[in-house]
Amino acid sequence: MAVNNIVEIKHLTKIFDDGKNNVKALEDIELEISEGSFTSIIGGSGCGKSTMLRIIGGLENNYQGDVIVNGEKVNSPSREKGFIFQDHRLLPWLTVKENIRFSLPKEQKKNDELIKKYLALVGLSEFENALPKQLSGGMAQRVAIARALANKPKILLLDEPFGALDAITKVNLQEELLKIWQKEKITMIIVTHDIDEAVYLGENVVVMTPRPGRIKQIYKTDLGTPRLRTGVQFTKARDEIYKEFFKEAEVPFSYNI
Amino acid sequence: MEEKNKKGIGYLLLYITLPVIILIVWEGFNQAGELKPYTMPSLAKLFETTVEYANNGQLFENISVSVLLVLEGFFLALATALIIGMLVSLFPKFDIFTDLVIQILKPIPPIAWIPLAILWFGIGQESKIFIIFIGAVFPIFLNTVDGVKTIDKKYFELAKVYEIPRSQLIKNIVIPGALPSIMTGIRVGLGNAWVSVVAAEMIGATKGVGYMLSNGRSLSRPDIVILGMLLVGIFGKIMDDILKFLRRKVITWL
Ligand SMILES: Nc1ncnc2c1ncn2[C@@H]1O[C@H](COP(=O)(O)OP(=O)(O)OP(=O)(O)O)[C@@H](O)[C@H]1O
Ligand SMILES: [Mg+2]
Numbered sequence: 286m287a288v289n290n291i292v293e294i295k296h297l298t299k300i301f302d303d304g305k306n307n308v309k310a311l312e313d314i315e316l317e318i319s320e321g322s323f324t325s326i327i328g329g330s331g332c333g334k335s336t337m338l339r340i341i342g343g344l345e346n347n348y349q350g351d352v353i354v355n356g357e358k359v360n361s362p363s364r365e366k367g368f369i370f371q372d373h374r375l376l377p378w379l380t381v382k383e384n385i386r387f388s389l390p391k392e393q394k395k396n397d398e399l400i401k402k403y404l405a406l407v408g409l410s411e412f413e414n415a416l417p418k419q420l421s422g423g424m425a426q427r428v429a430i431a432r433a434l435a436n437k438p439k440i441l442l443l444d445e446p447f448g449a450l451d452a453i454t455k456v457n458l459q460e461e462l463l464k465i466w467q468k469e470k471i472t473m474i475i476v477t478h479d480i481d482e483a484v485y486l487g488e489n490v491v492v493m494t495p496r497p498g499r500i501k502q503i504y505k506t507d508l509g510t511p512r513l514r515t516g517v518q519f520t521k522a523r524d525e526i527y528k529e530f531f532k533e534a535e536v537p538f539s540y541n542i
Numbered sequence: 543m544e545e546k547n548k549k550g551i552g553y554l555l556l557y558i559t560l561p562v563i564i565l566i567v568w569e570g571f572n573q574a575g576e577l578k579p580y581t582m583p584s585l586a587k588l589f590e591t592t593v594e595y596a597n598n599g600q601l602f603e604n605i606s607v608s609v610l611l612v613l614e615g616f617f618l619a620l621a622t623a624l625i626i627g628m629l630v631s632l633f634p635k636f637d638i639f640t641d642l643v644i645q646i647l648k649p650i651p652p653i654a655w656i657p658l659a660i661l662w663f664g665i666g667q668e669s670k671i672f673i674i675f676i677g678a679v680f681p682i683f684l685n686t687v688d689g690v691k692t693i694d695k696k697y698f699e700l701a702k703v704y705e706i707p708r709s710q711l712i713k714n715i716v717i718p719g720a721l722p723s724i725m726t727g728i729r730v731g732l733g734n735a736w737v738s739v740v741a742a743e744m745i746g747a748t749k750g751v752g753y754m755l756s757n758g759r760s761l762s763r764p765d766i767v768i769l770g771m772l773l774v775g776i777f778g779k780i781m782d783d784i785l786k787f788l789r790r791k792v793i794t795w796l
Contacts, residue, residue, distance in 0.1 A: 342703070344699060344702070344703070361702070362699075362702045362703045362705075363703075363705060364703070364704060364705055366703075367703075368703045370696070370700075372696065374696055374697070374700050376697065376700075376714065376715065376718070377795040377796070378718040378719075378721075378793075378794075378795045379714070387704070387706070387710070387714055388704040388706075389704075390705070416794070416795050417795070418795060418796075436704065
């Protein structure tokens, strides 16, 4: 095993079997992710993106093959593997500050400095005493990011974290996420539907195809940092991936509702 | 529903119109000579009886006896329902173990327990507390279990990601998550407790608002009966208002 790979996936197959139906969500996935990198996973609905991310995060078990994160076979979630869900998943009855405190390990529970530091990092210092219902969707998702980061994860897994946000908030949060990535040097994997987002954020873009879920292609974007959304390189990388998709979508559409 | 327009003279006017109409119609029947003293009192007679009961201390005594019984039975039920409800929610084996008995006991109305309660405990306080307990315990229990069951599973997943220990999970997710439903159960439970005390006191008692009802009937004194009924209604509403207020204070996040 290469030393600098934080994630190593070999021959990963995942079948959901509820007794009546069985769905092959992932088939023979091979993926290596190096420490400190930013990877995007993109693909149509139902191609197993979430399933793969959840397996890496230890939220999904009973898979075939090897999934090794940080040198250990994954079989349960942990603070090391930060997970950002599509919904912010803040506890509605706790204030912003208490939500973060709730997530912290025992020895850090009283560490107000830590909480303040990460709230400041996502620009929400003034909202420490707000309840989740008082926050906008974007703010709540930033708190969720602060909560994950305060637990000092080795790797941060994001499952369509900005999917429910408006375009402007989304771009702002993408910028923030990139800054955090540079500053904290955490390995990040983001699952998204959005080609621009995938290309802009990911150094590697993993393109997946459905039925069964497989990795079709892995692109290197080489946009460098800071990135440009308007540069030639961005457009080129994006176009390649667009083509990849629209070849794919010539297959008659079936709507997944 | 609770967002009634609390301000404004228009609201107040609309709010009291129906009670005023009822009083006017009542007095109208009286003026027309339709009311017989042994079936329906006049407003004046009802007022007179109220003042009489207030002055001789019977009003206060009857209410305080009933309220005290309700509180005793209710808090006993609350503690029992919360403990058993949490055990059933947290331990599936305990759920299976108790399920059949609970399902069979649940449909038996509190008044159906009165004969047995009298045989077991006599007609003293204990039998009434027991009936009240039965009336209050099921709604609180069922809403507790339901409240825990309907907590969004995504919060438990979150707790796994952050390796939250079980005690923290119960304190920070299970209890607050179930609280709105528990509060609903408490409201229904207290309502039932109040109904149960009246029923229990009507059957065998020498004090209490339920006793006023049965006593008024045997004396052919509808004024006493109606005074008793009004007390039941008014105190029931006050208790419910207190709980609504508490709910708003406790559940600030909805
Ligand atoms: N818990 C589950 N039980 C049964 N089948 C499941 C389960 N979770 C996912 N699947 C199936 O596995 C396949 C992949 O699902 P997954 O959620 O990973 O897709 P996705 O790529 O994340 O899609 P989307 O973009 O819509 O979120 C789908 O066919 C789905 O129906
Ligand atoms: Mg998904």
